[in-house]
Amino acid sequence: MQIKTMAEYFANGETPEILFWVGCAGSFDQRAQKITKAFATILDKVGVRFAILGKEESCTGDPARRAGNEFIFQMMAQNNIAVLNGYEVKKIVTACPHCFNTLRNEYPELGGHYEVIHHATYLQQLIDDGKIRMQESGSFKGRKITYHDSCYLGRANNIYEAPRKVLEALDAELVEMKRCKSNGLCCGAGGAQMFKEEEKGTTRINFERGREAVDTGASVIAANCPFCMTMLTDGVKEQGKEDNVQVLDIAEMIAQQMV
Amino acid sequence: MHIIQELLFVIAFGIAVYLFYRKARQIRQNILLGRDVSLNDDPAARWKNVLLLAFGQKKMFRNPLVAVLHFFVYAGFLIINVEILEIILDGILGKHRLFAPLLGSLYPVLIGCFEILAALVTIGCAIFLVRRNIVKVKRLNQHELDGWPRSDANYILVTEIVLMLLFLTMNTADQALQLRGHEHYINTGTFWVSGYFVPLFSGLSDGALIGIERGCWWLHILGILAFLNYLPYSKHLHIILAFPNAYYADLRPKGKVENMPAVQKEVQLMLQPELAAAEAPAADIPKFGAKDVPDLTWKNVLDAYSCTECGRCTAACPANITGKKLSPRKIMMDTRDRAEEIGLQIAKSGSFTEDGKTLLRDYITEEELRACTSCNACVQECPVSINPLHIILQLRRHLVMEESSAPQEWNMMFSNIENNMAPWKMSPDDRDKWAVEMNG
Numbered sequence: 247m248q249i250k251t252m253a254e255y256f257a258n259g260e261t262p263e264i265l266f267w268v269g270c271a272g273s274f275d276q277r278a279q280k281i282t283k284a285f286a287t288i289l290d291k292v293g294v295r296f297a298i299l300g301k302e303e304s305c306t307g308d309p310a311r312r313a314g315n316e317f318i319f320q321m322m323a324q325n326n327i328a329v330l331n332g333y334e335v336k337k338i339v340t341a342c343p344h345c346f347n348t349l350r351n352e353y354p355e356l357g358g359h360y361e362v363i364h365h366a367t368y369l370q371q372l373i374d375d376g377k378i379r380m381q382e383s384g385s386f387k388g389r390k391i392t393y394h395d396s397c398y399l400g401r402a403n404n405i406y407e408a409p410r411k412v413l414e415a416l417d418a419e420l421v422e423m424k425r426c427k428s429n430g431l432c433c434g435a436g437g438a439q440m441f442k443e444e445e446k447g448t449t450r451i452n453f454e455r456g457r458e459a460v461d462t463g464a465s466v467i468a469a470n471c472p473f474c475m476t477m478l479t480d481g482v483k484e485q486g487k488e489d490n491v492q493v494l495d496i497a498e499m500i501a502q503q504m505v
Numbered sequence: 506m507h508i509i510q511e512l513l514f515v516i517a518f519g520i521a522v523y524l525f526y527r528k529a530r531q532i533r534q535n536i537l538l539g540r541d542v543s544l545n546d547d548p549a550a551r552w553k554n555v556l557l558l559a560f561g562q563k564k565m566f567r568n569p570l571v572a573v574l575h576f577f578v579y580a581g582f583l584i585i586n587v588e589i590l591e592i593i594l595d596g597i598l599g600k601h602r603l604f605a606p607l608l609g610s611l612y613p614v615l616i617g618c619f620e621i622l623a624a625l626v627t628i629g630c631a632i633f634l635v636r637r638n639i640v641k642v643k644r645l646n647q648h649e650l651d652g653w654p655r656s657d658a659n660y661i662l663v664t665e666i667v668l669m670l671l672f673l674t675m676n677t678a679d680q681a682l683q684l685r686g687h688e689h690y691i692n693t694g695t696f697w698v699s700g701y702f703v704p705l706f707s708g709l710s711d712g713a714l715i716g717i718e719r720g721c722w723w724l725h726i727l728g729i730l731a732f733l734n735y736l737p738y739s740k741h742l743h744i745i746l747a748f749p750n751a752y753y754a755d756l757r758p759k760g761k762v763e764n765m766p767a768v769q770k771e772v773q774l775m776l777q778p779e780l781a782a783a784e785a786p787a788a789d790i791p792k793f794g795a796k797d798v799p800d801l802t803w804k805n806v807l808d809a810y811s812c813t814e815c816g817r818c819t820a821a822c823p824a825n826i827t828g829k830k831l832s833p834r835k836i837m838m839d840t841r842d843r844a845e846e847i848g849l850q851i852a853k854s855g856s857f858t859e860d861g862k863t864l865l866r867d868y869i870t871e872e873e874l875r876a877c878t879s880c881n882a883c884v885q886e887c888p889v890s891i892n893p894l895h896i897i898l899q900l901r902r903h904l905v906m907e908e909s910s911a912p913q914e915w916n917m918m919f920s921n922i923e924n925n926m927a928p929w930k931m932s933p934d935d936r937d938k939w940a941v942e943m944n945g
């Protein structure tokens with residue numbers, strides 16, 4: 247596979263269909279890199295001409311802004327927008343709901359106008375268009391799967407159905423947690439919590455969510471966010487269920503099962 | 506005799522309306538303590554919110570059983586206003602059942618409907634009392650409600666029950682008198698609820714019945730006037746403010762954090778210094794974030810006055826669920842308390858002078874603010890379109906930008922972003938390592 251950067255496309259006088267915004271977690275976190283690779287593999291298989299920014303990509307500024315540091319947010323945002331506008335980017339797909347939210351909702355008023363799509367929606371479109379086809383008897387067939395709504399895709403942007411549609415394509419049995427969709431429970435990572443210890447409480451948020459997910463009896467917990475991935479994996483471990491319950495991103499599941 | 510009753514009524518009514526007006530003006534001033542924001546875009550969407558969220562109580566129906574009970578109480582409140590209008594006119598004009606001759610056979614139907622609503626309100630309030638005090642529903646018994654807020658809720662429920670019972674008793678006595686052909690009590694036909702209770706009064710003299718009827722009439726209307734003046738001191742102000750609050754509700758996607766144009770500009774000048782020449786220097790140094798109520802927006806303060814203290818936000822808050830100190834309901838209650846405190850000071854001395862207190866720290870601690878995951882569960886749940894998260898984020902901005910107060914880990918995250926373009930201490934050169942690996 248040949249993953250090309252925006253700069254490479256530009257140098258050849260070509261424009262890709264989409265920019266794949268990888269995000270910091272997707273770039274640096276070892277577990278999240280697997281999601282990134284899975285998604286890149288899918289794009290490659292269906293023949294979408296995509297580019298990454300590579301070393302020119304920076305943090306969107308989401309955690310800084312939510313922690314209260316607007317200066318750092320603005321620095322990141324304005325730099326990123328300069329780069330994106332420089333390449334005349336039109337369409338961005340990302341596997342991180344935080345990047346998705348920031349690029350889609352917060353960049354426009356700073357001068358960055360793009361069509362921004364989260365990979366859940368993008369995968370659903372590819373499935374609907376018949377571009378992604380599943381193996382006849384996939385390994386998820388008939389298995390109990392539960393889906394964790396990430397706050398930044400769900401409540402923040404009202405996307406609840408697309409990821410569920412993607413899971414339907416796997417022919418698995420989708421079981422919902424007690425708190426799901428707009429009632430969903432946060433994984434505990436948002437609002438820059440990922441980067442510090444939790445305040446004192448009776449338990450951790452990801453332990454609470456991990457318990458709830460494990461209680462469904464599902465053997466796979468589907469996520470759509472690299473931060474949820476870390477938190478839920480930890481929550482499953484806390485339940486001592488890491489050998490029986492997998493936490494997987496929807497892109498990984500699709501990459502595994504597509505023909 | 507009659508004229509004295511009319512006079513007394515007019516005086517009582519006048520005083521009640523005046524007092525209410527004065528307090529309402531005070532609250533308006535307190536709300537306007539907040540900084541200005543323009544929330545007048547897209548009126549169509551805003552009116553839709555008023556219809557769905559305020560009139561239609563859409564969010565309440567996330568919990569259908571409570572929603573139905575609340576709907577009785579709410580519909581009862583709205584519709585019984587028609588009946589109160591008749592009472593007020595009767596009181597001023599010294600008439601009795603002014604609308605009866607006008608409406609003819611429709612009148613007993615109307616009153617019948619009010620009576621059924623009154624009965625439903627009574628049942629609803631009784632169940633709410635049980636939920637609060639006997640079943641002890643968790644969100645209605647958390648510690649930020651200790652003291653006044655808890656009594657407030659109970660007083661209101663009891664008062665509503667008493668008012669409804671007075672109304673029904675009044676009608677029962679009225680019917681008994683009608684049946685005896687008492688000249689002042691025109692025959693209206695049987696009322697739907699009180700009609701069943703007339704036999705209870707059969708042993709009483711005309712005088713006693715009139716005494717009961719008049720007594721209940723007076724207590725009912727005085728109770729309502731008192732209730733009106735109690736509202737502004739109580740969480741029940743939401744029955745009025747829920748409407749404007751729905752109109753001014755956020756229309757932006759929930760994930761969007763409010764921009765800070767001042768910082769935007771400053772960073773712009775930093776990144777493109779060539780623009781600076783054309784810029785007039787900023788007149789004054791802007792304040793970053795909010796430390797006290799005047800730094801918040803007026804919508805934040807309106808939110809605070811609209812809060813019903815129902816705790817749906819807190820019940821959904823992941824931080825609260827896992828035992829952290831943060832409670833979005835408390836954020837709203839604190840904001841209201843502080844706005845009241847500042848308002849009182851202004852009323853006393855004419856202007857707001859530093860009183861050595863601020864919303865941040867004296868009311869809301871850093872620990873509470875730090876626990877928020879910005880998940881928007883509180884915003885999603887609030888039946889009256891309140892946004893506690895907006896206040897939390899503004900206070901966080903003050904902490905970080907004005908006081909450089911952040912947990913050590915956040916400071917590291919900030920400097921990592923600044924130096925490595927990522928929140929972790931990773932080399933920017935490694936950002937596409939995964940791609941290099943795939944390219945093999």
Ligand code: SF4
Pocket residue numbers: 818821822823824825831832833876877878879880881882883884893894897
């Ligand atoms: S946004 Fe913050 S305050 Fe609101 S529910 Fe989530 S964690 Fe709690």
Ligand code: SF4
Pocket residue numbers: 811812813814815816817818819833834837886887888889890891893
């Ligand atoms: S903010 Fe809304 S949900 Fe929370 S207590 Fe107040 S009215 Fe209830």
